[in-house]
Amino acid sequence: MAMVLPNHASATGGGKPTRPGAVAPAAKRGLVAQILDTRASGILLVIALLLLWEATARFGWVQSQNWPPFSAVMVALYRNILSGELLAVIGQTLWVTLRGYLLGCGLGIVIGFAIAMWRMARLTLEPTIDIMRTIPTTAVIPPLIFVFGLGDPLKIFAVAFAVVFPMALSTASGAGAIDPIYTQVARTFGLPRSYVLRRVYFPAALPFIMAGLRTSLGLALIVTVVSEMIAGNSGIGFYLFQTQYAMRVTDMYAAIILLTIVAYLINRLFLTWEGRVIHWARTREAT
Amino acid sequence: MKLVTPQTTPINGQSIRIEGISKTFSSHGGTMLAVDDVALSVRPGEFLAIVGPSGCGKSTLLQIIAGLIPPTSGRVFLGDKDVTAQPAHMVYLFQQYSKSLLPWMNVEENVMFSFTHREQLSKSAARDRCHEYLQMVGLTAFHSYFPWQLSGGMQQRVAIARALAAEPHALLLDEPFSSVDALTRLDLHALMLDLWTQKRFTAVLVTHDVDEAVFLADRVAVLSHRPGRIVDIVDAGMPRPRLPVTTHQDPRFIAVRNQLLARLLTKPDAADVPAV
Structure with a gap:
């Protein structure tokens, strides 16, 4: 430095005056x-x-004994992937993430539309959602162990719990921000509500829904790993704790590297998908 | 553009009868009378224009006719159906064409959106109908384009094709030509007349452009300053087909236009005597 x-300094202030x-x-x-x-x-x-x-x-x-060189970690990563150990572990994690994510996001989208479309639903649900979404997901895991025990259902529920509220809110703001002219267009053609919901409200809210889905994806992965640490018997969170206890530091770092790579790739894939789904929204902003 | 004489095609439109329509808006504790006791009768297949200064409540009136907003009092009939009670088969053409087209649908989907759900048509029949109307507005080649890829004039053509593809008994036009450039506007006028001559729907056009009203319409109703009430109805009376260059030079066109402009430019107080 x-x-x-x-x-x-010489490039900006110290040189000849220009x-x-x-x-x-x-x-x-x-x-x-x-x-x-x-x-x-x-x-x-x-x-x-x-x-x-x-x-x-x-x-x-x-x-430090606990600071292996990067190259050693990469060798361990290669070895542990080949042996199948890490693939099984990351597979367990992703399978939980996926189920919890789909459950929570699906529910969140439905709730979001209900809030945006029906006054009754908004008045009934909004206070509960406002309170529930402030609860840190990690705080509900210990009591949930009483309900679900240890295992996938607990973790799936925790992931769904974490994503359902942000998802509901972004969907509701998307469906609520719809330009009134679209609904008027739908009305002038005398189209039924269900059709308008599907062909007008849903696509109009899609940019918001996609943004919610993208944020939820990261959140879902974090909550999966954390719940595996708290209440785990499988997955990468559990694996990280196991390797840490066993002082298998290199294996631990290899798992973290793998998790980073997977999360990065998932995000990139999502961005590509998002760009295709709402191509009309992007190009619209650009013009 | 082929020209069909009005007499040769059967009339598809239905009559519109407006009885004592008033509309009061309330805001901030006060009330504002926007439309005051308007009565109007539009013949089946007629092209009627309503002109008035801005803020006179002409768009409000048109939205009431369309059933998009309820009147405070009065009734609207399409044929013998009470529209204020139950919406009927009328289509409203919006001023903001760029926003009225659904950006997530391409041209073809936008046009089919207007009728496929109402009518149980097979996929190929729906597509044929869509392309029939796209051909009328000269956009067949652009059927797979998205709205943002089209110019303003083209977008409004799509909106027109979509409105007509629903095959309404009446078409309500809310200044649909006001936000395109002057040349495109003349082009769209000619297109609209051509389509009207082919399909003979009933048309009600709301505009502040007197030339446009006289050029397109059979009759022109004049709305006063707020609260909007009808102060005059004038027969345009130029022969059809009307053509951009020759019709605008027609002595009858010039006379009617000047008469209407004089009516519109008088002070609000002086123009208060209803002529109808």
Whole structure:
């Protein structure tokens, strides 16, 4: 860092005075600034951090038994995937996440539309939802163990509980923000309510629903892992605790890396899907 | 564009009868009379225009006729059906074409949206009908485009095709040509007349553009400043088919337009005597 500062200073303030408002030519800028201003800089930072990890462990900058070098973690990851151990564990986690996510989001979308469309439903449900959504999901897991015991139903419920309220709220705001002209258009053609709900309200709310689904996805994964830690007998959360207790530090980090990669890929896949589903909304904003 | 004389095609539209329509809006504790005791009769297949200064309640009146909002008093009949009691088969063409088309549907879906659910048509029959109307507005080639990919004039053509594909007994036009450029507007006028001549629906057009009203309509009703009441009804009376260039030079067109403009430009107090 000490090298960067003088460079930076000469590029902006310390050099020869230029015309006010003039952009400094690229050649006059410091090397670091030139590198950071490229598309590759984001990836470079990731690589730099991983190298830092490797170096701190490899050269003993961090004196700890529990800080394996990145390369060793990657070897463990490779080994544990090949052995099937990690795949089974991540599979258990994702299977819970998926079921809880679908259950909670499905329910949330239905509740959201009910709130937006029927005054009665809004008046009845809104206070309960406002209270329930403030409860941290992790706080309801211990009492839920009495109801569900340990196992998948508990975790599925916890995930559904975590996503249902944000999902209901984003759906309700989407369906509530519908331009009145769309409903008038539907009325002028004398279309029945169920058809209008399906062809007008639902697509109109879709950008909001998709945003809710995307946020819920991350939330669902977090809650799965946490509930596996609290009440687990399977999955990656349980695996992390097991490896930690057993001082299998490298395996633990390998599991975290795998979880990160999987979560990242899921998010990327979701974004691609989202772009296709509401392509009309994106292009509309752009024009 | 092919020109069909009005006499050759059967009339599909039904009459509209408006009896003593008033509308009061209440806001902030006060009340505001928007439409005051309007009575009007539109013949089957007639093209009637309503002109008036902005804020005179002409859009409100049209929405009442469409059954989109209820009147405070009075009744509207389509044929012999009471529309205020139960909505009938009329279609409202909105001013904001860019918002009235559903952005998540392509052109074809937007047009089919208006009638497929009402009528039990087979997929191919629905598509044929959709394309019949798209052809009328000259947009067959654009059937798979999404609204944002079309120009304003094209979007309004789609909205027109969608409205007519529902095959309504009456078409209610709420300044549908006011937010396109002048050339496109003339183009859409000619298109609208052509479609009207082919289908002979009853049309009620609300506008503040006197030229537009006279050019399109058989009769033009003049609405006063708020509260809106009818102060005059004028026969346009130029021969049909009407053509953009020649009709606008027709002495009859100029006379009627000047008469209406004079009526509209008088001060609110002076124009208070109902002529009907």
